[in-house]
């Protein structure tokens with residue numbers, strides 16, 4: 001069984017446990033999120049699946065993503081505009097973001113929990129999470145600049 005299969009199976013289990021109905025659309029959206037590493041927008045998902053579900057709208061996709069977010073299956077990455085990106089929640093990871101094309105790539109970097117602890121002991125805050133993003137130019141865009 002592939003990692004992707006396991007993620008999908010676990011996600012479906014979570015939905016069952018939280019009594020969220022698993023419709024064919026929800027199944028397809030989850031599967032797309034797990035298989036695409038691209039942190040898609042609701043619009044990207046809609047475009048990828050509209051052939052399969054002709055009656056589905058972008059609003060339906062968005063509503064389903066919100067349901068997934070509420071049960072903790074996906075994270076919504078907001079960047080101050082309407083085009084939120086969605087990320088299937090696996091393990092804690094960070095994002096490097098291309099300033100030219102907007103591509104978001106995952107990378108793992110352990111150890112920043114210390115920052116939360118330090119922030120907490122310095123300020124007395126109860127820390128919920130932190131967000132760190134790295135910006136630059138992706139290999140594709142760097143290539144285009146050179147040529």
Ligand SMILES: [Zn+2]
Pocket residue numbers: 098099100101102103137138139140141142
């Ligand atoms: Zn790029």
Ligand SMILES: [Zn+2]
Pocket residue numbers: 039087093094095105106
């Ligand atoms: Zn990610």
